Amino acid sequence: MNRFSPGRRRLLRASAALGAMHLAPGMQVVRDARAAAAGRTLVSIHLSGGNDSLNTVIPYTDPGYAAIRKALAVPRADVLPIDASHALHPSLVSLKALWDQRRVAILHGVGYPNFNFSHFQAREIYWEADLTRARTTGWLGRSLDQTLPPAPSPLSAIAINGGSAQSLAALQARTLQISTDASALAFHVRNGSQVGVGLQSMLTQAPTGTNVLLDGVIAAMTTARAAEQAVRAAGALTPGAVYPAGNRVAPLLRHAVQLMRQDSDVRVITLSQGNYDTHEDGPIRHAQELLELDRALGAFFADIDANGLSDRVLVLLWSEFSRNVYPNGSNGFDHGAAQSMILVGNGVTPGVQGVLPQIAPASLLSGRYLPMRVDFREVYAELLENWLATPSATVLGGTYARTALLL
Amino acid sequence: MTWTRNEAAHLLRRAGFGGSLEQVDALVALGSRQRAVDSLLDFDTIADPVWADPNPLALPNVSTDPRAVTETLLFKLFNSRRPLQSKLLWFWHGHFTTGLWLVKPASFALQMERWRTHAAGRFEPFLLAVLEDSAMLQYLDGAVNVATAPNENFARELLEIYTVGSGNFTESTVLQAARALTGWTIGPGDVGVFDPTRHDPGPKTILGQTAAFDGVGLMQLLARDTRTAVRICTRLYQAFVNERVNVWLRDQMVATWTRTGGDLREVLRTMFHSDHFWAAPQFRAIVKTPMDYCFALNQRMGVPFSGFHAREAGWMFERMMQSPFNPPNPQGYVTGVRLLGATACAARSQWAQRVAYSWVPDTTIDAMLAAVPDPATPEQIAAVALARLGAVREGTRSHAAVVAGLGVLPLRGTQRRGALRDALYLCALAPEYQLL
Secondary structure, three states, rough: OOOOOOOHHHHHHHHHHHHHHHOOOHHHHHHHHHHHHHEEEEEEEEEEEOOOHHHHHEEEOHHHHHHHHHHHHOOOOEEEEOOOOOOOOOOOOOHHHHHHOOOEEEEEEEEEEOOOOOHHHHHHHHHHHOOOOOOOOOOOHHHHHHOOOOOOOOOOOOEEEEOHHHOOOOOOOOOOOOOOOOOOOOOOOOOOOOHHHHHHHHOOOOOOOOOOHHHHHHHHHHHHHHHHHHHHHHHHHOOOOOOOOOOOOHHHHHHHHHHHHHHOOOOOOEEEEEOOOOOOOOHHHHHHHHHHHHHHHHHHHHHHHOOOOOOOEEEEEEEEOOOOOOOOOOOOOEEEEEEEEEEEEOOOOOOOOOOOOOOHHHOOOOOOOOOOEHHHHHHHHHHHHHOOOOHHHHHHHHHOOOOOOOO | OOOHHHHHHHHEEEEOOOHHHHHHHHHOOOOOOOHHHHHHHHHHOOOOOHOOOOOOOOOOOOOHHHHHHHHHHHHHHHOOHHHHHHHHHHHHHHHOOOOOHOOOOEEEEEHHHHHHOOOOHHHHHHHHHHHHHHHHHHHOOOOOOOOOHHHHHHHHHHHHHOOOOOOOOOOOOOOOHHHHOEEEEEOOEEEEEHHHHOOOOOEEEOOEEEEEOHHHHHHHHHHHHHHHHHHHHHHHHHHHHOOOHHHHHHHHHHHHOOOOEEEEHHHHHHHHHHHHHHHHOOOOOOOOOHHHHHHHHHOOOOOOOOOOHHHHHHHHHHHHHOOOOOOOOOOOOOHHHHHHOOOHHHHHHHHHHHHHHHHHHHHHHEEEEEHHOOEEEEEHHHHHHHHHHOOOOOOOOOHHHHHOOEEEEOOOOOOHHHHHHHHHHHHHHHHHEEEE
């Protein structure tokens, strides 16, 4: 059932206007924003392995780009220009169409001080939003801990196929890890059987009111049973667009839309796509990974538009790092530093923000990496405050300036 | 003092993985809490053939394939004749964490042998073994920590997680400790060796003391720091007694630690012998880990744990939010109600179904039904399941749910088998049964 009513969409538009005021002080404003955020979803897609930002959003008019990357530069004749100095990779046809609809925001130079070149550790830093990796909770999980009502929807926070589930780790709120076929949520008891009656009564029993630990278990199991049923119902919804076949991320995004249609309280969905760790044969593999992402994203946005979810959904495309500006000896690129983050949705301030440095050793970090210009926690602060209606200082352990990525 | 089956089962859940009915009976026969505790704690004289065999499942690539290492270790933990040593090994793996998938599998297997040896020994030699451990040197970059380029990774986790704990040191302590730890590398035979040419011999100030600390000196300093004792005793208490710490017993444990120079076996003896451990609030006071849950079901139902079960456990534990030997970060595994995400609950249901409907043979079911009348009421069948698995008590909502799952009609002949399997499954899904 689609519980996303036209009335709620109007409320969302109104709250977008509030967002533009950057949540001026006043409790009423905060409450309104929070109520509006209840109908918003952030879909976080991790481009796994370290996406080559410089071949994704390409400074195609900078002579340094072609000079340094030589044969591994994307040919100027092939790129998809979006303004006088930037072009998208030729694989990104759907993203270009979304750009033309003014639904794409790009922010250059996102990173953090003392860059960590380990996949494992850099991901943790982005998941936990903590440079020391000392936290056991994720930034989105902490947001949910603050904002979810006492009896939240079982579909509040979903990691599809486990992608970036660590960013959803929370103290109180529950993360749902699901696979696209929903089998991992199945209790496997035949509906209508006698033992099924017993199970239902077991898992939905009233709390004791005296044993806190046991009541926590009861609540968790009640949620699990509800999640099984909700996800199964979502899987039965007919998609509103044709998704590409033979595409590994398309079924995940298709399922994401089904889940958002099933339940208007889905707040966060995380997933991973691709293997962008292009140490060898960089350009060929990078083009394939981006193509897979782009075709799936195209169908995803057609689907959300067909289902009236356009104002509700914001997609974040991020990676644990970008890649070295210089090629290595095996036609690829080794690990890099700052990245260009991409946000897609009706809620963005369309355009390119931040500036790429000149592609020349003197303006690069250590002569070879894209330097950090924006702390990633500023992006998080923006998403938390302006999309998820969460006070960001508690989540991030400090106050960060917000970007202007959202309307 | 009375000594009951209920108490023996409580002890076996904590100082083991639940155990079989025969193991419960054997503890009861010892006649007292104290003797039962000591029989589990003084385990060095118990022969343990499964750990003597390097490859009990006869797996190919047992030292190179992380899956093979995982299955072998799960098999050994379940089938060990020293349940408390197994439980302690899992505890120490969750404390001195290393991710199997991030190091050489053979090094990890060796680390588990070392942790097992030290599991109830003195803490200081244990910490020195951590310093020399190849898998640890790989996991936290200790092997690339050299005087010319100190790597803080190991120093940070050592202070924050393994010993004194966060809040008890500064960033400067981390750097000084990292300098002390420089020079360790991995030598022949996959053991840590100290290379003085890579070590920073200068003076370091660590936790208020200035000296030319090296790795051994640092470990001795940390092992003898009372804050380390407090932290380890707190974690032991939470893993074995109650997730909510009782400071009185914790401090008793710290006192034993101080008196014995960090003798872990004596600290555990203080904990298990305390009346506090046996008081009602400590029963069913910890959320079962996937290992607690699955091992306990198999052990209590008399289902053996073969290579097949080890393989199934490998991926099903992951669904239950505890990918075995692959902790999410150096802090170790998730605990508490956070273990009961939706996927995890469903996976528990799936494991319980396989036990109740596939793995328990009819002979076991028929033996359980021997004293049940034919026809039997649903209540009579439910009572058999309750008695076997424990946790659910008569008159509770969970009990009512088990009975409701069996219908209202009298159960005749072999119908009773199916009903008993249903009852066992439902008992295993009771909220109470998720608690240790």
